[in-house]
Amino acid sequence: MAPSATPSPIPSVPTVTLDNGVEIPQLGFGVFQVPDDATTAAVTAALETGYRSIDTAAIYGNEAGVGRALAASGLPREELFVTTKLWNADQGYDATLRAFDASLAKLGLDHVDLYLIHWPAPARDLYRDSWRALERLAGEGRIRAAGVSNFQPGHLLRLLDGATLTPVVNQIELHPGLQQAELRAFHADHRIATEAWSPLAQGAVLDDPAVAAVAGRYGKSAAQVVIRWHLQLGNVVIPKSVTPARIRENFEVFDFALTDEEMQAVAALDRGLRTGPHPDELN
Template sequence: MKDKAQHVNTTPVPTVTLHNGVTMPQLGFGVFQVPDEATTAAVATALEAGYRSIDTAAVYGNEAGVGRALAGSGIPRDELFVTTKVWNDDQGYDATLTAFDASLARLGLDHVDLYLIHWPAPARDRYLDTWRALEKLLADGRTRAIGVSNFQPAHLTRLIDASGIVPAVNQIELHPGLQQAGLRALHAEHGIATEAWSPLAQGALLKNGTITGLAARHGRTPAQIVLRWHLQLGNVVIPKSVTPSRIRENLDVLGFTLTADEMAALATLDEGLRTGPDPDSLD
């Protein structure tokens, strides 16, 4: 088997073009469950490694840590793609606008590149009003694109029918154990980019024999096989780590390709495995 340590990423990170023409790196860096102080060092490492897309959220409590890393990086703002999200407690038109201001202040930015409704929270039934606030933020140039996260087909359809505005992105739990084929097909129909959170199923699948077998064949790690699978499906993906070697390793998935037969083998692993909440029930 080839020595994994010898791989050096020299290939530019591919981008996806959102339906409003904004380009977004297909491979970014997530900071879910990373404490604020640790976030600064992790994001700084990621930026040094070559990541340019950073995904955070108000509820993560680490927007300030992301902001410190961005400010200290010396990277021009127009080379960065920053995503954050409005939490369920702040849904509603006025509350969302207030929450957005607070997120910008913590990030130390004058705009974000993508702003998402974090969960549909259907029992609260505020996401249509929340979406109107996102439309205003987009019109005012305070975010370059707007989207949703964890929206099921019924939520998406209702939102689009009521507003006439299609989300640019739906960020959903997606990995080989939860492949969301129906939802991805709906995204494709409407021109919505699919973004995967928990892309490695929090490690739950990394000992699966199909994945470890492909890792051995390609001289890669199981995580790299899964991330490569995402990219070849067309998903935007945001793996998280606080370990510098893994941060770099997760970016080093651009120099090999899975065959059609290998992709087909990974397609058989779908078992409806959720590592996070059911979007229809989380409030």
Template sequence: MSTFSPTVTLNNGVVMPQLGFGVFQVPDDETTAAVASALEAGYRSVDTAAVYGNERGVGRALASSGVPREELFVTTKLWNDDQGYDATLRAFDASLDKLGLEYTDLYLIHWPTPARDRYVDSYRALEKLLADGRTRTIGVSNFQPAHLERLVAETGVVPVLNQVELHPGLQQRELRATHAALGIATEAWSPLAQGALLKEDALTTLAERHDRSPAQIVLRWHLQSGNIVIPKSVTPARIRENLDVFGFTLSDEDMAAVDALDRGLRTGPHPDELN
């Protein structure tokens, strides 16, 4: 694992870097260079998804990086159209082929899509992949408390994490409390709210005080809050900056100032509305 990032021990004992690299909305032909820059900077966790269309680009970067496979933590996700037991297994095979890997470290159901009502069957397929050693951990993304509680009640297997939109403007406190009660790690996508909050006075003031960027303040807030975080960038300098968040600490007062920015701001769809 990276010497730069602290780690989180998931509920099945697998260790995961707390700070990783995301490739959402990065075209496949740009993904290889972006992931290569991230790996060179010291990231060891990379998060992609079938629907991003860039698993091949991630795979090319991993293959040419020279980083031993056991030092990497690779996540991908099942898209909504492929939910259902057999379809999930086929989709996983396709993702693994594009990544050029023998296994993933984490496989997630991307959205619950409750109107389809296939996420329990899909999760049973994930359990088979886990039992067969084809993925080291299984989890979900964008699940609400009711979805999580049903999944655990019907399968008895608690997801290792739930990846959700989470940033100072949308802190998901009820959901995080459910995670804590069930032993599920919280992972944040859109951790910087796509830049929507970076000019907030509270963040610019803290950035000036700590001689850091507002983005670094937000990432530090995530880490101290216990969230796993996967910022995205295609700019090498920004990729390095997003990893450079371990040389300072936010005080309780600083954390409270960021906590006060919560206002239900979503940059993506509500999980109950996407099917």
């Protein structure tokens, strides 16, 4: 009688130490465009796979679904890393504090690990007031780390002028088709971690022959190759899916590594390809 197969241990995800000492898992799970009623199942599948970092936002309308999955998981709170974001319509000092309370209630948590200003919304010109509210929340221990999303170098410089905290993360659209070299260099100079949303360009980079060639060499999918590229660049990355098989596939990226030549082949795909709005224009 053949011995029963033992399940493979879940690989531990490497972490990135943020400038304030907080560690964020380098591979997380995003829930953008996932309806609230489907979010609980998707996050549950992610947690069962081994993800411990979950990224949501007020505007996604699924914070409650994330909260249900976290509560049902039985995982200790200290093993989880939860990110949510402030929406543009809620910017301003007092409005930010109210919006944060609303997000926390939907998540069913007493703190979040990372809170981000979702977009600079430059025409509103409220992100500096919003940032003061994040500084207060961080001081009160209600957020472990404060950051931003979709900020360009000019927005960051203006935010930093007079701020008592530097954002520890900027979450931006980033994938082989849009590599944001200038912004990533700014981050490196200011000790801001780069986090990639739309890391697969919504699939637009997965049919490229250079990616397919690398995938064939390792017996991996194109998505796995691109996620691996992000990890080796040092990016924090948050792919999303609602399909359990795809959720697992996106996690199975720790048993191979790209060579320098393969990293360069993927890097050659940069072509200014945006799948989302330009941060100077969304208000």
